[in-house]
Amino acid sequence: MLGKKNKLQLATTFALIRSRRSPAAPFRNTYEKSRKGLFQKFSMTTIVPIPCDSYKLGFIGAGKMAESIARGVVKSGLLPASQIRTAHLGNARRTAFESFGVKVLDHNSQVVEDSDVVVFSVKPQVVKGVVMELRSLLSEKQLLVSVVAGVKLKDLQEWAGHSRFIRVMPNTPAAVGNAASVISLGAAATKDDGELISKLFGAIGKVWTADEKHFDAITGLSGSGPAYIFLAIEALADGGVAAGLPRDLALGLASQTVLGAASMAVNTGKHPGQLKDDVASPGGTTIAGIHELEKAGFRGILMNAVVAASKRSRELSNN
Numbered sequence: 001m002l003g004k005k006n007k008l009q010l011a012t013t014f015a016l017i018r019s020r021r022s023p024a025a026p027f028r029n030t031y032e033k034s035r036k037g038l039f040q041k042f043s044m045t046t047i048v049p050i051p052c053d054s055y056k057l058g059f060i061g062a063g064k065m066a067e068s069i070a071r072g073v074v075k076s077g078l079l080p081a082s083q084i085r086t087a088h089l090g091n092a093r094r095t096a097f098e099s100f101g102v103k104v105l106d107h108n109s110q111v112v113e114d115s116d117v118v119v120f121s122v123k124p125q126v127v128k129g130v131v132m133e134l135r136s137l138l139s140e141k142q143l144l145v146s147v148v149a150g151v152k153l154k155d156l157q158e159w160a161g162h163s164r165f166i167r168v169m170p171n172t173p174a175a176v177g178n179a180a181s182v183i184s185l186g187a188a189a190t191k192d193d194g195e196l197i198s199k200l201f202g203a204i205g206k207v208w209t210a211d212e213k214h215f216d217a218i219t220g221l222s223g224s225g226p227a228y229i230f231l232a233i234e235a236l237a238d239g240g241v242a243a244g245l246p247r248d249l250a251l252g253l254a255s256q257t258v259l260g261a262a263s264m265a266v267n268t269g270k271h272p273g274q275l276k277d278d279v280a281s282p283g284g285t286t287i288a289g290i291h292e293l294e295k296a297g298f299r300g301i302l303m304n305a306v307v308a309a310s311k312r313s314r315e316l317s318n319n
């Protein structure tokens with residue numbers, strides 16, 4: 001039996017080793033030997049830390065999302081394009097990636113064989129077949145990532161044959177470097193793996209970490225949210241036209257107003273209710289507009305939209 005003090009020391013050592021950045025492998029091996037027979041209930045790990053500035057990044061699925069991430073990563077200087085690869089046989093997609101220096105191979109298997117981090121960025125309908133087809137090439141030496149909407153870690157891990165997997169839910173503003181992404185770590189993904197992927201998605205916007213149980217709600221809010229705001233921009237512009245503005249001017253003002261308001265909400269640290277109060281003077285124009293929105297149930301409508309989209313996401317991911 002281990003004494004209380006020894007147990008505490010071993011737990012501390014274990015936590016220290018887990019939290020080490022690279023290179024942790026030699027320490028891990030020594031530690032694995034030293035704990036043999038003491039902590040048999042922990043399985044021997046084959047997880048090797050991935051060096052955060054020199055890893056090779058591969059995309060399975062050379063579509064819009066993969067291109068946004070790859071462009072953001074190269075633009076931010078996080079990785080050079082020479083360390084990124086994908087596969088596609090179509091000329092248009094090949095040219096899109098090659099135009100900024102990313103290597104485009106012919107087969108998914110070549111991408112997997114030549115990558116430390118593999119991002120699955122295909123459509124939900126095909127992801128199972130794609131992962132299963134590559135299964136024999138996948139090992140815990142690689143960190144696997146999925147940006148596929150509505151597909152759970154439990155299934156991805158089962159198809160891949162291991163659980164060093166991270167699920168990410170980005171959104172469409174990724175295309176302009178302003179995504180809101182949420183990551184959730186699979187069973188064998190380490191803290192360092194999480195940091196590496198946070199940095200990767202940090203190149204195309206902001207990143208949060210959340211329990212996977214929240215992913216349907218996240219889909220309803222940030223995943224579907226850009227569409228709600230596009231609708232709002234269009235409606236504001238229509239209001240401007242109804243009030244006599246030329247269409248171009250109305251659309252420009254509506255878009256910039258949403259961008260400016262969002263920027264204030266993010267950058268001032270003030271509660272949005274406070275920001276609203278600050279611009280609504282007694283008997284003024286803004287409070288007259290707000291009164292109309294409240295009469296029509298504006299807040300309730302937005303809340304209902306998020307709840308309905310979350311519910312739909314849950315239905316789809318349970319199918």
Ligand SMILES: NC(=O)c1ccc[n+]([C@@H]2O[C@H](COP(=O)([O-])OP(=O)(O)OC[C@H]3O[C@@H](n4cnc5c(N)ncnc54)[C@H](OP(=O)(O)O)[C@@H]3O)[C@@H](O)[C@H]2O)c1
Nearest residue numbers: 061062063064065066121122123124147148149170171172
């Ligand atoms: N776009 C977004 O903002 C966004 C946001 C959140 C999540 N996502 C998720 O990201 C994933 C990709 O979305 P996307 O917008 O990038 O879609 P997309 O542009 O259609 O990209 C998917 C790519 O996968 C390729 N593909 C199809 N089957 C393949 C296979 N067997 N092996 C390798 N590649 C294959 C497609 O090739 P073809 O060109 O031949 O069709 C296409 O280039 C989806 O699962 C989506 O849920 C996207």
